[in-house]
Amino acid sequence: MSASKPLRTTLIGVVLAATALIPLQGTAFAGQSVAADSATAPVSSVAGIEDATARSLAAALADPAWARQLRIAALGADSVDLRELTSGSATSGGKRLASEVAAADRGVAAAKGLSDRVGSLLRIGLADASMKASLAGGTAPLVAAAPSDDDASAFTAYDSKGAAHELSVGSVPDRPVYLIDVDGAKAVTEGLKVVNEALVAKGLDVPAPAAEVSAAASLTATGIDTTLINSVRISDVKEPWFKGDAEIFTLVTGFGTDGKPRVDTVEMPYLNKADTTYYPNQVLVNWSNYKYDMADAVMMEDDGDTNYQALAKALVTALLTITDQGAYIPLADALLDAIPTSWWTDDPDYVDSWYTLAKATKGTRNGAAANGWMNVSPYHVAAL
Template sequence: MRPRPIRRRGTLAATAATLLALAAAQTLAAAPSAGAAPAPVAAASMPHSAPASAVTAAQNRAARTIARSLGDTTWRTRLQAAALKSGDVAVTPLAAGADHHLGSELAAADRAIAAAKGLDTKVGPLLRLRLGDRSMRAALAAGTAPWVTAADSDDDARTVTAYDSRGRAHELDARKAPSRPVYVVDVDSSKALAAGLDVLRDELVKHGVASAAPGAVDASPRTGTAATTSGFWTTKITAVELSDDEEPWIKGAAEIYTLVTGFGQDGKVRVDPVDMPYLDYDGTVYRPNQILVNWSNYKYNLADAVMMEEDGSTNYRDLANAIATALLTITDQGAYIPLVTAVLNAIPNDWWTDDPDYVESWYTLARSNNGTYYGARGNGWMTVEPYFVEQF
């Protein structure tokens, strides 16, 4: 049995309500006696560009365009060879070298996707094409004409629409891979996530929320913190696993990142995104030895972690704006306050409804933690240990 891509959804409405209630309860319990903890922040009422709809529309246009192009035998053979050789194909530059008009149409779809995700067009082509399932390789190699579909953002979809070279639509079972080869048009999530986290950090800083890569140290840490003249203390992930249910066959590997939140040395809330590019499949134990928390950037020896997924629809500028709007209302009250509830509430409502990015969360991770810790959602665990990073 092949490993399954990580599933985000489950019974989402119940999960969201339960976790937000738990978060609120933990926040109240952690509040100092001198004052009440901040109430959970309502979902951001910012202008929202519905990135999921825009990305899906661009992928669908690209899928139909590629399907029609397969009437050209030379191009179909070239694309087939690339798909069989590498699995994932950067389809826009490949098309540009074969047909100028096709390349231009796909380049326009790439620009639309980048704009919907809040990314600069300098990120380059994001569209990729892959075979829907490994079981289709034999039929494709034997010359069976493939159909083309777009990766569906809905994990609960029962059917998907694929197109043939004449532009005709065909309904396929989303849970059972067809015998006919089907190309899936998707977003290069690894590339989009790397660029997106840079945007997220920059936008958070612009909005007044400190943010840095996990290995970065803020300037001039105060005396008595985790940083010293010779290095700094961190929490390192030595093992991690996520558990999930079966997903549609058109789904590719997940791209996971974690938002580490807490109070910075200045007493203000900070968010440090951590890319986890290795965490692709459920039921698999990964041993990354990756730094999760850099304690030199935090006032308290406690922080929270909210694990998310880049699913193709995330708009990183919108996400930064929403998180900043929520977290900047929370002030340091002299004792640590968990921030998971504010982060969850900051996620725009339509992201919960259409295709949630939320995977798992860990409350009040401590600098001294050493062992295995299960997430609040029951969807994963991490083994962590304190780790000192020496500076030369």
């Protein structure tokens, strides 16, 4: 990424999931809480852990039995759980890797600010589907970590003898390449739990006070008003061949019913292709959470080294300095400014943002960064 901070428009996409009307955002997630203000600087970055794992796995391919097991797994699925594969292996190469992969998984979780509840995160698969024929034909594969720099012109892969090979990001190599990457869908789900827990702890994601709930009882009895995403499209950013699916999430922000800034997190597990229109029928804004008839939305993606504890801390720190002045003010810029400059490399990439969404907003709205659009409409969710 090379644009200025507010116009970072990198997108890789997300695994498509058939999503009808998802549960409304703003619900506290269950599970073990991770304090947002604990230490957030990991000893090793995700990229470093992945690279070390790639070198070890490449060396283990010297064991023919393990090489055969991995080849069968890679030909049978786009990617597989690396910890599950090694822990269940009967081969000497797989067994030797098992403890190292388990430790690498824990290291990745720590580097991303996630608790142990996340389980295994590392996955492995062929870097491109076109490599299946040569792998099946017996061509010796290389092993690489998923590159974390979108601006890099090359990255490193390893063979079973420990030799490093420089691969171009501009073209698919003739030789098959196993790519080690993080399970982005699982990381986003668990990461947004961390963010929500931090917001709840600081009172930035709380239900309306009892008095207000009582005053709005007649409205609540009939249901709630929401804004629905009918369709959404993100521009083509011409990602390099090795980039697989990443995960999109949106931060919806405004003033809560208690007058404090509020952030609701929205997973968007369907934007898996750029320059493609999707029709999710997904709730974006639950207006019962907000004091004013305005909210902002900032769309981002987890692109590797995202540390959710650090993200949560940055959001909380920024929002706690903002007070309700009796009128709506945009909070999207406050969210973007809260994110450290170093994160605008290949971390939680800024995709686009939508300002001043109102309860009555209807039709197609272009994003402020001109990297996408959403078609939205009011949607009343009736009470049971």
